[in-house]
Amino acid sequence: MNSDALIKHYCKELRFGRNLYENYKKIQAIDYADFLAQLLKLELENRELTRKNRNLKAAGFDVIKTFEGYSFSLIQIPPALDIEQLKTAGFIDRKENLILYGPVGTGKSHLATAIGVAACSSGKRVRFFRTASLVNQLSEAKAKGELKRFMRLVEKTDLLICDEWGYIPFEKEGSQLLFQVISECYERRSVIITTNLEFSKWNGIFYDEKLTSAIIDRLVHHSHLLVYTGPSHRLTHSTMKSQ
DSSP, rough: OOOOHHHHHHHHTTTOHHHHHHHGGOOOOOSSSHHHHHHHHHHHHHHHHHHHEEEEEEHHOOOOOOSTTTTOOOOOOOOOOOOOHHHHHHGGGGGGGGEESTTTTTSHHHHHHHHHHHHTTTTTEEEEEEHHHHHHHHHHHHHHHHHHHHHHHHOOOEEEEEETTTTSSSOOHHHHHHHHHHHOOOOOOOEEEEEOOGGGTHHHHHOHHOOOOOOOHHHTTTTTEEESEEEEEEEETTTHHHH
């Protein structure tokens, strides 16, 4: 077996994958130490990229969104938070939450997704759900006796994103299951919620004042409220409006 075949064999045995074997010949080094350093860097970068892609796939985003071109001009950001912390998702390390509140179409879901994508890139485990879909999945998991397994996915998450919170009211069981998820996240992981409902109207989602109060209490304790004040982006840029 020649050297090239041996390298391919050893990469396979050491589970380095194909990237290292397919690219080692391209390395230009001044000595053996330099070659080894570049080789290890190549493998490290490939593993980092693989990890990021795996995190993005597992997150379950509807559409991948980034901060490119995103405007913060019509968002009231609290003094304890700044744009850089949002872009780096630094609040996750402190187990803090974000509540993005404002009219429909103002960019709340975009920002939540962009933060989630940034978190994935920094090695954080993220799960994105439309809130109604999350409740449906929880109910189905409970009916199949798989609720504990579903909750273990939540336990392994660094950031849970609940999009479109309050758009659809929930039945009693769904409300209780959602409360269970929020309780599991409390002071253990971060939550981002996008909503167009002020807190005083949340009782209309859950139909239980005590449950509503308990959910709000857990969410706002370590939370930052971002208020959107602008018009609907979708309506402003609507094709129908231009016609």
